Amino acid sequence: MTKEYWRWDEKCWKDESMDPKSAGIISAGIDIGSVSSEAVLCLDGKFYASNTIRTGSNSPTSAKDALKPLLEYTGIAYENLDYIVGTGYGRVNIPFQDKAVTEIACHGRGANYMVGPSLRTILDMGGQDCKAIHVDEKGKVTNFLMNDKCAAGTGRGMETIADLLKVPITEIGDRSFQIDTPAEPISNVCVVFAKSEAMAMVKSGKTLNEVLASYCKAMADRVTQLLDRIGVEKEFFITGGISKNRGVTERIEENLGIKAVKPKDARLDPQTAGALGAALFGFVLASKKGSKKASRKGQTL
Amino acid sequence: MIANYGYMDGSGEYYITIDTDKCAECEGKMCIAACPKGLFVPIEDDYGEDVVEIDSGKVKELKYQCMDCKPTEKPPLPCISACTPGALKHSW
Amino acid sequence: MISAGIDVGSKNIKVVILDGDKIIGKAIQTGSDDQEKSIEETLNSAVKDAKIERSAIEKIATTGIGRKVFKEADYVITDVTAGGRGIFECDNAVRTGIDVGAEESKAIKVNQVGKVTDSAVNEKCAAGSGSFVESMARALGIDMKAFAELALSSDAKIPMNAQCAVFAESEVVSLIAQNTPQKDISKAVHDSIASRVSSMVRRVKLEPRIAIFGGLAYNPGFVSAFKKNLEIEDIFIPEEPLFVSALGAALLAQEKKEG
Structure with missing residues (x-):
């Protein structure tokens, strides 16, 4: 296998x-x-x-x-x-x-249960979609946006790159920070074209970690752009599979200038x-x- | 609730925004008949309000679905003209 | 005058060398990480094909996504202008040219003298370009040519839900898992891309004669689905659909001087 x-x-x-x-x-x-x-x-x-x-x-x-x-x-x-x-x-x-x-x-x-009544913005990065949601103090949705048309900014996009570079998906977050100079984002939004760009980066002598960093940065930029449509208010919480990838989440936080909160109960x-x-x-x-x-x-x- | 239906891809951003608080108060829901592509579908949302949403089968094709109504020489859009409570917006 | 047109596409580099309005040489090569070197090589192959000396070329024009890479170019021409001029040259009855390349597709309208009057471009999304078909052929493990021809033998109408090349690949995989015949999958893929490209090109008012060029013009599955979608039978396909923009650039290189 x-x-x-x-x-x-x-x-x-x-x-x-x-x-x-x-x-x-x-x-x-x-x-x-x-x-x-x-x-x-x-x-x-x-x-x-x-x-x-x-x-x-x-x-x-x-x-x-x-x-x-x-x-x-x-x-x-x-x-x-x-x-x-x-x-x-x-x-x-x-x-x-x-x-x-x-x-x-x-x-x-x-998310309201996990974070509490002060939660206002949720970013959910799923396998095949990405959602941005505003909630009131009871967890009722007041504004939302969803993107399930395009693989950019979704878990599937990250999996495609993981497969291409043969790096286990759970290692991507940490490895994307094991670089010497800050990464330029991959310029193509489309995952198909981003793949070719990533391969070209590898061929031009970039290390795998640098390419991963560039992809994480591109994904973070993409998701930030999506969040911009509804705006981000504190407290801000990230859910979904990609919430476990610090290579993306920390770069989103950097873009927004806002730290994402963790669940009250770490379990x-x-x-x-x-x-x-x-x-x-x-x-x-x-x-x-x-x-x-x-x-x-x-x-x- | 502000509901944004649509997507972003490499070619751009395509969202139809529905203010469901305004939409829920609208009796006629004229947008449903006004859209030549049948994009608007009546639903009861998760909080029990009678509103419209964008047909989930067509939401990923908005750029193409709306193309016939979009040339700049013939504004305003039929859905927006039909929406009496002013609950509708297009992002592009 | 001898001129050269170089079309630096996202996949291939195409070169046409003209003596007046006569094509005397051409060459095509897949691009690489060193585009400058690849352009140089393709140009030299075309020079060889034309049986001339490189120094005999008086003017060089570049076009395509990588048009700015080649430093020796006398003129840098946009894809739309070069494509419009090229397709008009192939058949001057053409008023709407549709260029479906590896990474973008465009509709270009030209007037009775070959000048571009309107255009629509679908770029930066693989779902609207030739890459879409290529990814699906790869998912099925069939080569492009065979995959394209398979579509012609199917009457099935399987809708594809995914509007993204990455998601469509999973959809194709699940169609395979359901034992869907390959020809029906191929038909579904070609119908899906044809529907998007035809929606896009309808944005410019389609005027006959309509022509298709670029990589997908070689794909009979696409052409057939596209004709059905637009409900237009008479679609002109030039002899060498990949060289149209390079030809346009070479022509414009000469005309610029005259003008």
């Missing part, structure tokens, strides 16, 4: 201090992205557990593959879930969900903000409109 340079860890995580047996409402959120899928469980509107996987060939399978191991890991029975909310690119194709909510609204709510993974928001929507819906548990009676995933 060829080495896959885009791989990241896929694992379940839970808050050991919480007990699902004493929970009133258990809600699940599932975010089916184009590249990764996440499942989150909330106990009475509090974050409890999460799982991240690579999205499979179709949404129904990915949704099941994200949720099922998490239920097994936490010992929660499928029929005990009060509300399941789906979100993300594949949200319309999750057969066992009770409701679908847009990823924009879910990100707003999930919360910004990549799960969408699924968390979905689970929180599920909690509110279960509280207001009643549990959907009965519809799952006797069933398993």
